[in-house]
Amino acid sequence: MKKKSFLLTTILLLTLSMVLAACGGGTDKKEGGGAEGGEKPKFISIVTGGTGGTYYPLGGSFASIVQDATGIDTNAETSGASAENMNTLKDGKAEIAFSQTDIASYAKNGELMFEGSKVENVQAIGTLYPETIQIVTTKKSGITSVADLKGKKVSIGAPGSGTAANAQQILEVHGITFDDIQRQDLSFDESVAGIQDGTIDAAFVTAGTPTGAVEGLSATTEVVILPIEQDKIDELLGKYPFYIQDEVPSGTYGLASAVPTVAVQAMLVVRDDLSEDVVYDITKAIFENLNKVTHAKGALISAEKALNGVGIEVHPGAQKYYDEKGIKAE
Incomplete structure (x- = not known):
């Protein structure tokens, strides 16, 4: 009876240790931001601006493009635009956001409306249009x-x-x-x-x-x-x-x-905890499917200009795409 009890206890302990080891794996983050591998998220939210502006319709096009190309459910949400969007990413309530380049810079540096409240968990995908x-x-x-x-x-x-x-x-x-x-x-x-x-x-x-x-x-x-x-x-x-x-x-x-x-300039920013692979796929999807953007501003967007005037660090996944294309800031 004692032997059976000991054997059962040993099996339970081994099983528990295997479960704990599996749970502790996680995703290693690369130095400078962006997890290299990482699990693909099931849902991505893109925060934009008001319905009367340009961010919202563009965000709708980008959401459709990203969803079709990556298989990740992606949604464009209305918001108070740039400054609010940066704080939304800071709070982890969205993955991607539209922002003005100046506002993204203020957020990262803790200046003006972000004084005493830096937004440190964001990196750039790229600039879009004036x-x-x-x-x-x-x-x-x-x-x-x-x-x-x-x-x-x-x-x-x-x-x-x-x-x-x-x-x-x-x-x-x-x-x-x-x-x-x-x-x-x-x-x-x-x-x-x-x-x-x-x-x-x-x-x-x-x-x-x-x-x-x-x-x-x-x-x-x-x-x-x-x-x-x-x-x-x-x-x-x-x-x-x-x-x-x-x-x-x-x-x-x-x-x-x-x-x-x-x-x-308008730009896209992303939380730095999204993996390199996921952000690479998102960047590639957007810049290689601009023909699907129906808004007039789509004609002004190109990967070749995306590093111009960024002003903050580029996410490693986006940078990988630009490196493959031989794109550098002018």
Whole structure:
């Protein structure tokens, strides 16, 4: 009887030790981020922006592409855009996010809205296209310049978005602060609705052009995009080198001529605990299926430009794809 009891105990202990050994395996992380192997996730969430911007429709296209190519269930979710997205990745509530390049840099360095709250668990997949800063109003408002915004009701973007930082910096080079305007914190859709019903006078919109919400406004009223004069552009670029010179092309929103302005860049960022293999597959899927992107901005996206102006460390999985293609930052 004692022999049987001893034998049964030994078998149980051996079985338990094998289970514990199997559970302790895990995924080894490579130095510098990104697990080299790693289990493929069952679900990936891409956080984007508001429904009236560019991130959301692009995110929908990317989600379909990634799901078809990798077999991972992938979903695009609306959000408050860049700054909120970086915090969402920090909290582990999504895997991939759209962000402006400047906001991703602030997050990694703990600057501005991220002071004392660095986002350290993110790396870049790559940049996508220019994010044009559009200062939107209407002809009937009588506003024709940035200086005219003093004392007006002006939306600087949704709480948590990167648009507020752009608004602050552009107003700054014009000698204007948020105290000089009647500040409103509204999403693009809310901003357009406010302009339309007269509850606000103007709005900052940082998004690829044409922006859906502004297109909708132009269908009902004559839209004006306020120009940024060249000397102010030069001052802005000198002080904040993540900006590039840009314009809103003639014909956009019915504009009679091109409007000079500035832009940052849209980029995709990813949590650094996604494996190298998974991020490689995601990067490859997106850049090799851009013909499936229906939004007009798809024509501006290419792997060849994806390392330009990234500003933060590139995930090893994305870097592996660029290395295979011989792509380097210009």
